[in-house]
Every structure is written in C-alpha cells, then in structure tokens.
Amino acid sequence: MRLDKFISKATELSRKESKKIMHAGEITVNDQVIKDPGLHVDIVNDDVMWAGEPLSVATGNRYILLHKPEGFECTLKAKEYPIVTELIAVPELGSLRIAGRLDVDTTGALLISDDGGWLHRVTSPKHEHAKVYELTLADAMDSDAQEKAVKKVAEGILLEGDHEPTKPAILEFIDETHARLTLEQGKYHQVKRMMGYFGNKVIELHRASIGHINLDGLDKGDSRFLTADEVAKF
Numbered sequence: 001m002r003l004d005k006f007i008s009k010a011t012e013l014s015r016k017e018s019k020k021i022m023h024a025g026e027i028t029v030n031d032q033v034i035k036d037p038g039l040h041v042d043i044v045n046d047d048v049m050w051a052g053e054p055l056s057v058a059t060g061n062r063y064i065l066l067h068k069p070e071g072f073e074c075t076l077k078a079k080e081y082p083i084v085t086e087l088i089a090v091p092e093l094g095s096l097r098i099a100g101r102l103d104v105d106t107t108g109a110l111l112i113s114d115d116g117g118w119l120h121r122v123t124s125p126k127h128e129h130a131k132v133y134e135l136t137l138a139d140a141m142d143s144d145a146q147e148k149a150v151k152k153v154a155e156g157i158l159l160e161g162d163h164e165p166t167k168p169a170i171l172e173f174i175d176e177t178h179a180r181l182t183l184e185q186g187k188y189h190q191v192k193r194m195m196g197y198f199g200n201k202v203i204e205l206h207r208a209s210i211g212h213i214n215l216d217g218l219d220k221g222d223s224r225f226l227t228a229d230e231v232a233k234f
Contacts (some may be wrong), residue, residue, distance in 0.1 A: 001027065001033060001040065001041055001043055002037065002038055002039070002041075002222065003022070003027070003036065003037055003038070003039040003040075003041050003048070004018045004019055004022070004037035004038070005018075005020075006041050006043060006048060006055070006170075007021070007022070007027065007048070007050070007055065009054060010048070011050070011055065012054040012084070012094075012122065013181040014087040015037075016226070017033060018037065018160065019037045021050065021067060022034065022035050022036075022037055023035055026047070026050055026051050026134070027050055028047075028048070028049045029041060029046055029047065029048050029049075030046055030047050031047070032148065040203065043056075051234075057138065061100035061113060061114055061115040061118070061127065062094075062096070062110070062113060062114055062115075062224065063111070063112075063113045063115065063118065063225060063226040063230075063231045064088060064090070064110055064112040064223050064224070064225055065109065065110070065112075065170040065213055065215075065223060065224055065225075065226055066084060066086075066088060066109075066110045066111075066222075067107070067108065067109065067110075067215050067219060067220050067221065067222055067223070068084055068102055068106070068107055068108055068109075068110045068220075069087075069107055069108055069219045069220040069221045070104070070105055070106075071096070071104060071105075072084045072086075072087065072104065074100075074101035074102055075101075075103055076097075076098075076112065080104075081104050084098065084110060084112070085112065088112065088223050089224065095109045095114040095134075095212065096112050096114050097112070097113065097114065097116065097119055097197075098110060098111075099111040099112065099113070099122040099132035099210075100123050100186055101117045101123075101205060103189070103205070104155065105205070106205045106206070106207065106223050107206045107207070107220065108133075108205075108207030108208060109207045109208065109209055109210050109213060109214065109215050111174050111210055111213065111226075117174050118231065118234060121234050122211075122234050123186070125185055127147070128185075128233065129184070129210060129232070130182050130183070130184050130209075130211060131183050131184075131206050131207060131209065132180060132181070132182050132207070132208045132209045133180070133181045133182075133183070133191050133205060133208065134179075134180055134205075134206045134207075134208050135178070135179050135180075135181060135191060135195070135202050135203060135204065135205050135208065136177055136178055136202070136203050136204035136205075137177045137178070137179065137200045137201065137203065138200060138201040138202075138203045139178075139199075139200050139201070140177050140178075141173070141176055141198070141200065141209050144170050145165070145198070146173045146176075147214070148170055148198075149173075149198050150171045150172075150173070152168070152197075152198075153166075153168075153169050153170070153181070153194065154168050154169065155168065156168055156169075157194055157197050158198065159187070159190075160193070161192045162187070166183075166185065166187065166190065166194065167183075167184055167185050169181060169182060169183050169184070169194075170182040172189060180208075181194070190204060192205070193214075205221060211233065211234060212230065212233050213226070213230060
C-alpha cells in the first residue's frame, strides 16, 4: 500500500494532509524518516510511526461491543448530539455501521461492525436474538398491576399504529418501579411503547445484553473487540 494512503486510512487525514506531515519529517518507516508518499509499505510487517506513535490499519472485518452512555446518537452523521462511533478508537470509522439503535437517553450494549452480512444476521427478525432491557418506571405498579402486565406481555400487545401484536416476551419485576424485559424483536421505541400501553412511562432504559453478548466488566463509554467465538455465534 502507498504510504500516503496508509497514513490516510490509519488516521483519517486526507491524502494532502498525509503528504504534509511526511514532508515535515514526522513519519518514520522502520525507524527511517520517509518523505516519499509513493513508498510501498507492508501493512503487516512494516513499522510506521507518526511523531513516535505507531500507526496501523485494519486487515479484516471488525466486530465491536460498545457500552453506550447517555447523550450519544446512534447515527452516522451527528445532528444534535455526538455520534457513538466517536467513542471508538479505531481507524476508518466511516466504514463502521451500527446493529440497531438506542435512543440518545438510553444506555447499554451496542454492536458495531464493518461486516454488512454479519450486521444483518444480528438484526434480522429471522434470527431472533434475545435482547435484555433493564428499565425504571415513572409510576409504581402494585402486585396486581405487575401480574396483569407480565401476562399481557407474554401474550403479545397490539401497540398503537401497528398491524400485528408484539411477539411474546418476558417481563420480570424487580420491585414496583424496576423491571427487566426480554425481547426477540425490535419495533420502533418498543420498550417505551409497551410500558405506555399500561399507562406508565420509562424514565431510564438500559440494554444489558444482545444474544449471548453482555457488558460484564465494560464501563460506560468503553468498547472492546468481540472474540472469534462471539462473532461466530450470531
């Protein structure tokens, strides 16, 4: 790969900007200062550094788990808030796509990749990967209301504007204002709309897991690459 292209892919600098830092003597290849943008580099074996910091580019697809914090959009271009990919320290952010979306005020597990086929398997209704949500309700629900809600969620709810009821799901109450909901589908604002069906409002929402992937040990705003085994299970 040409050195200027390598730098551009590794840093998101333009080709013009890459040449500028090369001409300034800021780039070394195998400990030698290089100013030739056309130099061919081996992306696996050559050591390319910018001002003493190593540069690298991805050599295959990337599969990332992010613990999304509040205040970030699950979009590719920022509108009102910063986008979630800004939290991930990898090159070529523009090639990454998000498997499903979480609202700005929702936290939790988010899968991100540049493998379109894999993302489709994660999100396709045909594959039914369970998602577990932890929610806080605005109004307390007594034991009778909880029992009715659990039963109705297990049967399926015809939400306003939909033509078919939700798929059977599992609702578990932790106390009068906290619950856990396990879904195998992803309708628009489904969790909030389901609780709205019972005259309640979700004031905090967190996705704890997607399929076999959970957030154990991952702090808000942090991310990690999935293992080969985790990727293969989808």
